[in-house]
């Protein structure tokens with residue numbers, strides 16, 4: 001199928017029969033109506049090959065089946081991450097031109113990523129488990145004596161903020177800055193916003209340059225930089241920004257999401273309480289079933305054909321990994337939340353050269369947060385009748401709040 005409008009069945013599955021099928025299919029990941037309950041959209045997307053839709057007067061491709069998404073994400077030559085500056089593609093580049101690894105292609109991407117890689121190495125991060133646990137312990141100390149907490153505000157966001165404060169080795173009095181950089185909901189930065197962070201972070205970079213041998217994220221990047229990679233000051237600033245923005249709200253959403261899946265399933269809660277070693281499987285299944293990142297963006301560099309659909313050059317493409325993670329061709333009973341799935345090759349961290357560089361710290365923080373909550377608050381429950389509300393962004397979604405009763 002090539003550039004043809006989607007069938008009426010797709011409209012009906014997405015919008016119900018009341019929708020006039022002569023309208024264009026309106027899948028738009030940043031639309032709150034889609035983001036608050038994307039699953040019906042995913043089902044209709046998965047029922048067909050990739051489709052072309054109109055959004056803000058230009059054509060977009062939508063790729064959603066698992067194998068099609070993998071093909072796109074592994075082929076950075078034909079599906080670029082560079083903002084094409086077309087109407088509606090602002091979400092491609094939250095940093096408005098500051099070079100960051102997420103929004104560049106190899107070879108620049110390879111150079112930038114190599115500078116950040118040593119600070120995110122799996123072994124290095126897992127060696128920090130005792131420090132991460134101590135940070136989480138101090139956060140949970142503030143829960144004692146309370147009968148109910150909002151786990152989003154008082155744990156899920158706070159843990160990655162303090163972990164980043166620690167990784168960047170900045171004084172606690174400046175944690176508000178980290179908090180503001182990573183604030184959930186921040187997707188497109190203004191000039192004022194960028195320039196105030198630029199002042200603080202470049203000052204940090206200068207001070208770290210003056211003191212060699214540091215093991216913090218910036219010192220490690222500077223060491224890699226000076227060894228051979230040669231990235232400039234603006235790129236170093238972009239690197240700190242992309243790690244902090246990429247790492248806080250996503251990690252927060254995965255922690256609150258995992259807690260939510262757990263507390264709304266009494267048998268699962270019991271199982272995890274009895275065997276906390278299963279918590280990493282809870283984290284993985286949450287990333288598949290309803291992860292923080294649901295849609296990635298690419299742009300075609302040439303005419304392509306994917307899953308039988310032709311997409312012209314210079315067309316932005318939604319890669320709906322949230323749908324791919326529910327593809328019945330790959331995941332048996334995809335709408336079942338099942339922590340025993342094996343394998344569980346979800347696309348929650350992406351695929352290909354841009355695969356999430358922060359997967360190790362994210363997984364570790366998720367594991368620690370859930371295990372420590374279970375250890376300290378065994379009578380955990382969710383208030384009856386509470387319904388989740390989501391903060392929706394173009395690339396994904398996360399819980400706005402998560403009330404937990406502790407007794």
Ligand code: HEM
Nearest residue numbers: 101102243246247250251254293349350354356357358362
């Ligand atoms: C559960 C939490 C997280 C999720 C679900 C997540 C998800 C993702 C996904 C899907 C991508 C691929 C983007 C693309 O292909 O366009 C990605 C890339 C990235 N993530 Fe994460 N992420 C998480 C945590 C983190 C953390 C903790 C950090 C920082 C320490 C981080 C930093 C980055 C960066 C810098 C990239 C770009 C990598 C590249 O372009 O090579 N993320 N992430």
